[in-house]
Amino acid sequence: MTKKHKKIVTENRKARHNYFLEDKYEAGLVLKGTEVKSLRLGRAHLKDSYARIIKGEVFVYQMHIGEYPFAHYENHAPLRPRKLLLHQQEIKKLYGKVNEMGFSLIPLKVYFINGKAKIEIALARGKRKYDKRATIRKRDEKRDLDRALRNT
Template sequence: MAKKNEDRILAQNKKANHDYYIEETIEAGIVLQGTEIKSIRNAKVQLKDSFVRIRNNEAWISNMHISPYEQGNRFNHDPLRARKLLLHKKQISELIGDTKRDGYSIVPLKMYMKNGFAKVLIGVGKGKKDYDKRDVLKKKEAKRDMDRAFKESNR
């Protein structure tokens, strides 16, 4: 019997690492309704502009786009609705404490399947300034050039 592909990444927020210094990550479950899980299994998820907000001691993810399921007819859902994240009270209180600091926010990093359940990896990050982003890109490009030169010299 073929083994199912576990921990398959369905969506990634690449812009989060560009815009934030991610300091801490937490895995969270997500409350879904109707045909949302079928769309997620088909990788019809987008995390690009999504964010996490704490309301009434509950974590909610907003602006996460889950496309309507094609065979879902009237049981489909609103693609951009706010969805509740499943976290322990202690984790939520830590997130509240982290976001009280100036410049910190909670962003979803990736969504994946784990043991048949959809999970979201959220990160606490400090926002980068424009000059920080340019500096990181310069360092990355310099490292790439050094690696390329080293590889060519070993030929």
């Protein structure tokens, strides 16, 4: 049994603030060589990125992978759509939830497991402004309670 080594490249920290996250899925990424090299250097971010299901295939949009600085030619476009590799049953399940229940597909993390680039996507429902305020209020109350318990 091999041990899985996980190296996180980038995270979408705003996703937990802006969405209620439901189910999470791990998917492979179809990348070019310069994109993989850029990811290994940590030159990526997921701000404002999202995934869509088109003709039975899942693509991630607005995921920025910076150009590889040592490539002289054949460099990739930083914001090109990238295909995600998921099982057909997972794609059908996601398609049903996205179309019927009003969920969105939001990328959470990009990481390497045993040398393979993976992305974690989540089914998410958008938070309203009052939901965000309630979340902040709960977090502040918990922090104050923890401080009070620690100081006594």
